[in-house]
Amino acid sequence: MGEVEGQTMLPMLSKSPKPPQEGSKGPQYFFALAVTMSAFCGGTALAWTGPALEVIVVVGNATRDPGIPSITEEQGSWVGSLMPVGALLGALPAGYFCNLFGRKLVGMSLAIPFIISWGLIAIASTAWELYIARLIIGVATGASSAVAPMYVGEIAESSIRGSLGSFFQLMITVGILYVYVLGACVSYTVLAILCGIIPIAYLLVFFNAPETPVYLLRKGRRSEAEASLKRLRGPYYDVSYELNELQKELEKSSDNQASISDVFTRKSALRGLLISLGLMAFQQLSGVNAVIFYANAIFRDAGSTLSPSISAIVVGIVQVLVTYASSLLVDKAGRRILLLISAVVMAICHGLLGFYFYLQESGSDVSSLTLVPLSSVALYIIIFSLGFGPIPWMMTGELFAPDVKGPSTGIAVGLNWLLVFIVTKTFAPLKSLLGMGITFGIFGAICAVGVLFVLIMVPETKGKSLDEIQQILAGKGTRRNNVA
Numbered sequence: 137m138g139e140v141e142g143q144t145m146l147p148m149l150s151k152s153p154k155p156p157q158e159g160s161k162g163p164q165y166f167f168a169l170a171v172t173m174s175a176f177c178g179g180t181a182l183a184w185t186g187p188a189l190e191v192i193v194v195v196g197n198a199t200r201d202p203g204i205p206s207i208t209e210e211q212g213s214w215v216g217s218l219m220p221v222g223a224l225l226g227a228l229p230a231g232y233f234c235n236l237f238g239r240k241l242v243g244m245s246l247a248i249p250f251i252i253s254w255g256l257i258a259i260a261s262t263a264w265e266l267y268i269a270r271l272i273i274g275v276a277t278g279a280s281s282a283v284a285p286m287y288v289g290e291i292a293e294s295s296i297r298g299s300l301g302s303f304f305q306l307m308i309t310v311g312i313l314y315v316y317v318l319g320a321c322v323s324y325t326v327l328a329i330l331c332g333i334i335p336i337a338y339l340l341v342f343f344n345a346p347e348t349p350v351y352l353l354r355k356g357r358r359s360e361a362e363a364s365l366k367r368l369r370g371p372y373y374d375v376s377y378e379l380n381e382l383q384k385e386l387e388k389s390s391d392n393q394a395s396i397s398d399v400f401t402r403k404s405a406l407r408g409l410l411i412s413l414g415l416m417a418f419q420q421l422s423g424v425n426a427v428i429f430y431a432n433a434i435f436r437d438a439g440s441t442l443s444p445s446i447s448a449i450v451v452g453i454v455q456v457l458v459t460y461a462s463s464l465l466v467d468k469a470g471r472r473i474l475l476l477i478s479a480v481v482m483a484i485c486h487g488l489l490g491f492y493f494y495l496q497e498s499g500s501d502v503s504s505l506t507l508v509p510l511s512s513v514a515l516y517i518i519i520f521s522l523g524f525g526p527i528p529w530m531m532t533g534e535l536f537a538p539d540v541k542g543p544s545t546g547i548a549v550g551l552n553w554l555l556v557f558i559v560t561k562t563f564a565p566l567k568s569l570l571g572m573g574i575t576f577g578i579f580g581a582i583c584a585v586g587v588l589f590v591l592i593m594v595p596e597t598k599g600k601s602l603d604e605i606q607q608i609l610a611g612k613g614t615r616r617n618n619v620a
Contacts, residue, residue, distance in 0.1 A: 159293065159368065168288045168291065172304050175280060194207065220560065224550050224554050232542050243284065278553050286545050287348060295467065295599060405536065405537065407609045423582070425559055432447045455525075458518050476523075489516075
């Protein structure tokens with residue numbers, strides 16, 4: 137998208153003889169965690185429907201506490217699905233506003249709708265009040281899905297960009313676990329209040345973060361960009377080389393001016409967008425929500441005596457631990473190998489689940505096969521959290537040149553939330569029409585196609601600078617698609 141300000145003249149560059157040593161990692165980790173606290177907020181929004189709908193949905197003639205809203209099952213389904221609708225609406229313009237006002241200002245402003253929505257949820261007495269609150273929190277979650285990966289991708293050094301980029305999904309899982317734990321032991325109103333504390337903490341922690349040097353250079357504010365880099369890399373780091381490299385990259389990006397059409401007409405931008413769209417699509421179409429939704433039932437059928445709330449907490453802990461492991465591995469093993477392993481194993485798990493449910497629905501005795509669905513679900517959750525959970529978010533933050541990053545990120549994140557809504561609303565009808573066996577078989581086939589997509593389309597970006605990634609996407613650099 138074009139800038140409101142006129143074309144910015146970039147100052148002449150001095151030549152730096154050689155790359156400096158890497159800077160301090162501490163500030164980069166801290167500010168990456170700070171901005172991804174918005175993902176923590178989003179995780180609480182995603183998980184809230186689990187414990188909350190158990191309390192507020194009235195079935196038959198059951199009565200509920202008069203101090204909390206009472207809604208029907210149909211209204212409850214909309215309370216759940218309006219959140220991704222709002223996320224779609226928030227994601228699409230988020231990149232434009234980031235280019236206009238800055239990554240930091242837009243990121244901080246998202247705390248406000250998070251706080252407002254939790255306040256509305258705490259005092260709501262009707263379904264319509266919950267609809268409004270969920271739509272608002274969806275807008276904030278969708279926008280944060282674009283802003284946080286963008287911010288992290290622009291502050292991180294190449295050597296740790298993958299690890300920091302994985303923090304977004306990690307913090308989502310932490311937010312989900314937070315709600316699972318609290319939902320098992322506090323009331324509806326207290327849960328909303330405790331969730332509302334998180335965006336307040338996010339605002340306080342992120343308030344002192346620097347704006348990204350990339351954004352500041354785009355605005356011609358070189359001295360501020362230099363100060364930002366010094367904060368991010370440490371006081372003893374010579375920023376001149378990195379600053380000049382960033383500015384050279386900006387100069388090559390259509391003279392710092394780009395419109396939405398450039399996303400589709402420039403080879404590197406279009407290829408980056410197609411890769412990001414594909415990763416987002418396979419993430420949501422991999423059946424993760426279906427597996428997690430049926431995890432409790434599968435655990436119960438396998439003979440587990442754990443309550444649904446405890447089972448959810450166990451699943452949440454596994455997701456957090458494995459996503460954290462992914463953040464440690466992604467800059468060592470590489471993106472492609474983790475994506476390939478993830479897609480292959482998810483396809484196998486879905487195949488096993490599909491086979492089990494097909495036999496069950498056909499009237500076969502599956503009592504001797506209870507370990508099949510149990511192990512398949514456990515392995516699926518682990519392997520999704522290792523690859524296709526965090527990596528699409530991380531790669532979205534590193535695939536785009538600065539001048540097209542705003543609109544491209546908005547489009548990719550918007551597709552993700554659109555698919556969340558579609559999968560959420562169509563899974564139950566699909567299950568009723570085709571049965572669980574065929575439904576999980578379809579998810580397995582999609583994961584198998586995902587393997588081919590990664591092999592053909594996704595380059596390895598481990599350890600590469602943002603400029604090197606653009607060269608690869610444009611077909612000018614050496615495309616090393618080795619999986620290691």
